[in-house]
Amino acid sequence: DADVTQTPRNRITKTGKRIMLECSQTKGHDRMYWYRQDPGLGLRLIYYSFDVKDINKGEISDGYSVSRQAQAKFSLSLESAIPNQTALYFCATSDLVVAGGEQFFGPGTRLTVL
Amino acid sequence: QKEVEQNSGPLSVPEGAIASLNCTYSDRGSQSFFWYRQYSGKSPELIMSIYSNGDKEDGRFTAQLNKASQYVSLLIRDSQPSDSATYLCAVNTYNYGQNFVFGPGTRLSVLP
Numbered sequence: 001d002a003d004v005t006q007t008p009r010n011r012i013t014k015t016g017k018r019i020m021l022e023c024s025q026t027k028g029h030d031r032m033y034w035y036r037q038d039p040g041l042g043l044r045l046i047y048y049s050f051d052v053k054d055i056n057k058g059e060i061s062d063g064y065s066v067s068r069q070a071q072a073k074f075s076l077s078l079e080s081a082i083p084n085q086t087a088l089y090f091c092a093t094s095d096l097v098v099a100g101g102e103q104f105f106g107p108g109t110r111l112t113v114l
Numbered sequence: 115q116k117e118v119e120q121n122s123g124p125l126s127v128p129e130g131a132i133a134s135l136n137c138t139y140s141d142r143g144s145q146s147f148f149w150y151r152q153y154s155g156k157s158p159e160l161i162m163s164i165y166s167n168g169d170k171e172d173g174r175f176t177a178q179l180n181k182a183s184q185y186v187s188l189l190i191r192d193s194q195p196s197d198s199a200t201y202l203c204a205v206n207t208y209n210y211g212q213n214f215v216f217g218p219g220t221r222l223s224v225l226p
Contacts, residue, residue, distance in 0.1 A: 042118075042218040043158070103214065105159070106157060107156070
């Protein structure tokens with residue numbers, strides 16, 4: 001079974017709709033992240049969480065919100081989707097103990113906003 | 115200046131050749147450097163990490179770090195068509211809680 005899972009894997013929605021992307025992990029890591037990837041721009045950090053009570057904005061948090069429901073679950077919401085939020089979204093985890101350590105990525109969610 | 119820069123490519127090399135991928139970064143306080151490989155439509159996977167100046171070798175891969183020049187590179191020896199992918203450089207930064215900033219990636223094409 002995959003260590004980091006994301007649902008849904010693909011989503012097409014319309015402008016103005018609220019949607020939620022979910023991430024679950026079985027790695028036991030404290031740190032979780034949400035990134036978006038656009039062609040030619042690499043991965044950009046949206047939000048990150050170092051534990052259940054810790055939520056922090058990343059580079060591009062406007063238009064997004066998150067919820068850390070448990071150590072293993074981190075959800076990303078788009079309150080009112082807009083077309084320029086069309087992108088590939090990745091959830092990632094890392095080990096708090098190993099500072100500067102490797103990030104493990106989920107399979108990604110391809111989101112299209114019409 | 116962007117925090118992490120890479121040539122976008124595509125970089126084309128013949129099978130069996132050495133592929134050289136480069137990355138520069140702006141935060142002099144960065145301590146951790148990673149190279150990820152990403153196949154089209156897939157998630158990034160770690161192939162190399164490096165923390166100290168010099169070279170680090172792992173099989174066909176060698177990472178090179180020069181903190182004075184703020185430069186990190188990845189060499190792939192005996193390149194194979196299966197190495198064709200986008201390679202992402204990631205550097206930790208004291209912005210955003212000492213998280214990582216990713217470069218835009220270099221697309222590598224290994225020609226049979």
